[in-house]
Amino acid sequence: MDIGIVNKRYAAEVDAELERAISGCGAPEPLISAMRYSIKAGGKRLRPCLALGVCEMLGGNAEMALHLGCGIEMIHTYSLIHDDLPCMDDDDMRRGRPSNHRVFGEGQAVLAGDGLLTFAFEYMLGMGLVHESKSYFKAVHEIARRAGVSGMVAGQSKDLECENSETPDESALSFIHSHKTADMLTAAVLAGAYSADAGERQLLALERFSQKMGLLFQITDDILDYSGDEALVGKTLGKDENSRKLTFVTLYGIDKARELAERTAEEAKSILYAAFGPGAEYLVQTVEKMLSRKY
Amino acid sequence: MDIGIVNKRYAAEVDAELERAISGCGAPEPLISAMRYSIKAGGKRLRPCLALGVCEMLGGNAEMALHLGCGIEMIHTYSLIHDDLPCMDDDDMRRGRPSNHRVFGEGQAVLAGDGLLTFAFEYMLGMGLVHESKSYFKAVHEIARRAGVSGMVAGQSKDLECENSETPDESALSFIHSHKTADMLTAAVLAGAYSADAGERQLLALERFSQKMGLLFQITDDILDYSGDEALVGKTLGKDENSRKLTFVTLYGIDKARELAERTAEEAKSILYAAFGPGAEYLVQTVEKMLSRKY
Numbered sequence: 355m356d357i358g359i360v361n362k363r364y365a366a367e368v369d370a371e372l373e374r375a376i377s378g379c380g381a382p383e384p385l386i387s388a389m390r391y392s393i394k395a396g397g398k399r400l401r402p403c404l405a406l407g408v409c410e411m412l413g414g415n416a417e418m419a420l421h422l423g424c425g426i427e428m429i430h431t432y433s434l435i436h437d438d439l440p441c442m443d444d445d446d447m448r449r450g451r452p453s454n455h456r457v458f459g460e461g462q463a464v465l466a467g468d469g470l471l472t473f474a475f476e477y478m479l480g481m482g483l484v485h486e487s488k489s490y491f492k493a494v495h496e497i498a499r500r501a502g503v504s505g506m507v508a509g510q511s512k513d514l515e516c517e518n519s520e521t522p523d524e525s526a527l528s529f530i531h532s533h534k535t536a537d538m539l540t541a542a543v544l545a546g547a548y549s550a551d552a553g554e555r556q557l558l559a560l561e562r563f564s565q566k567m568g569l570l571f572q573i574t575d576d577i578l579d580y581s582g583d584e585a586l587v588g589k590t591l592g593k594d595e596n597s598r599k600l601t602f603v604t605l606y607g608i609d610k611a612r613e614l615a616e617r618t619a620e621e622a623k624s625i626l627y628a629a630f631g632p633g634a635e636y637l638v639q640t641v642e643k644m645l646s647r648k649y
Numbered sequence: 650m651d652i653g654i655v656n657k658r659y660a661a662e663v664d665a666e667l668e669r670a671i672s673g674c675g676a677p678e679p680l681i682s683a684m685r686y687s688i689k690a691g692g693k694r695l696r697p698c699l700a701l702g703v704c705e706m707l708g709g710n711a712e713m714a715l716h717l718g719c720g721i722e723m724i725h726t727y728s729l730i731h732d733d734l735p736c737m738d739d740d741d742m743r744r745g746r747p748s749n750h751r752v753f754g755e756g757q758a759v760l761a762g763d764g765l766l767t768f769a770f771e772y773m774l775g776m777g778l779v780h781e782s783k784s785y786f787k788a789v790h791e792i793a794r795r796a797g798v799s800g801m802v803a804g805q806s807k808d809l810e811c812e813n814s815e816t817p818d819e820s821a822l823s824f825i826h827s828h829k830t831a832d833m834l835t836a837a838v839l840a841g842a843y844s845a846d847a848g849e850r851q852l853l854a855l856e857r858f859s860q861k862m863g864l865l866f867q868i869t870d871d872i873l874d875y876s877g878d879e880a881l882v883g884k885t886l887g888k889d890e891n892s893r894k895l896t897f898v899t900l901y902g903i904d905k906a907r908e909l910a911e912r913t914a915e916e917a918k919s920i921l922y923a924a925f926g927p928g929a930e931y932l933v934q935t936v937e938k939m940l941s942r943k944y
Binding site: 379380381382384385386389432439441442459461462464465467468469472473476479480482483486488491492494495498499502503504507508510511512515529 | 766
């Protein structure tokens, strides 16, 4: 298996479906242009690809995984738009282009985010009424939970609070990463599993795996920030490099951070092999790609 | 029937359920305090009351209507928080208290709004997994659609655009009111109907009624703004009184606006009587209360 080829196929499906969905969403101008600007901003579609990869591994319903994955991508995109706002991280650039509020103004950017978040549920629920599967609705609920006030929004809130504090501590760092980053990756992996009507044991293994992957994602991101290799990391997390933020590198030093990344990747792979054997190759290669900082 | 007594009973149920839901939502501080501050800001619970009233009229499942109504109230509350932001209507006060961002800061206010919106779906979907009713999920989908980019968010976006323009026209005014106000009232009425597994004809009559009620709500609000009777209207729509906004009063004059309100109320009542006969008393009294500006 060449994960590059598989991901290209997945991303093409996701791009086409996102464009189809947004085109028919009924938003007026300038709202629809603001939504489309950020949806088409060159994201790698990591989350929908994870949903599709897990679904394929488990022999599930690929359409369901596609619909859930696209909903997750809309939610991820709204979070980046709101994260870049002046009252949040105040970022003028995102993935090498002006951020949403720099192009459409702050008010419309808030609404583009609100719109993408609401439309994610309108879209996923609309598809759910066609699928008529309880497992699918469980997935939509899981996505809402992971995106919400005990998940991603909780991470953002804590992050914002710590930026204003002089002494962020290690437990806050762990809370922020676990919720701001890992929760939506977990939602994507579990969405793929629900699309295959996975059992409790598989769901648990995939959740444990996702938490490791989320941690790995964050450590390699911190390492890249430290190395100043902006081109590769692409600022996907909306961090403010100028703040004296606590990161894995500032906390442990660069060598220990690299070691931690490698150990975390091994742990993630072990969980996969133990639960799914050689069938887990797509996820294993995702972990390796992440470790070598291609995400 | 005394609508005051009925509404008191409904509002008590809604308040208790909202408090139960928010208490268990798992949000950290200060996020949960910011959410609770606006949820408990003294709203009249008009939308959940409508859901409960329609459900009772049709002999439906009151639990379902309560859960959908509370979800709608969370969405309504998020929209007020975001509407008050400096980059939107820039309102320092809401219902006689400092607006959310004046108390918690802009960043946390954005997140409190994002959190309430996401939690509305987490909560409604979680309840849906218990109810196991297709009609209930149809209602959640309808709520997302009416709250979203072809509904309330579309109205907000157009409103924002018109505030920056010197010449807002009549069709823009109609678009804004229909989406910013009427759509969520319609969602509430239809949620009550879905809780009773209402048929196509009932849904259509209730949708036509809701559009009239939304228009009535807006006209009486404009009249109150004109009369300067701020205490009664309670600023529920987040309008900026200092802008030279096109309203029903500035468009038609105060006398014609009053006439239009009365005619609209009559039309709303006719639709109700034709479809539901004397059973529609709760909704009829709601219209009369609205006309005499008690909402």
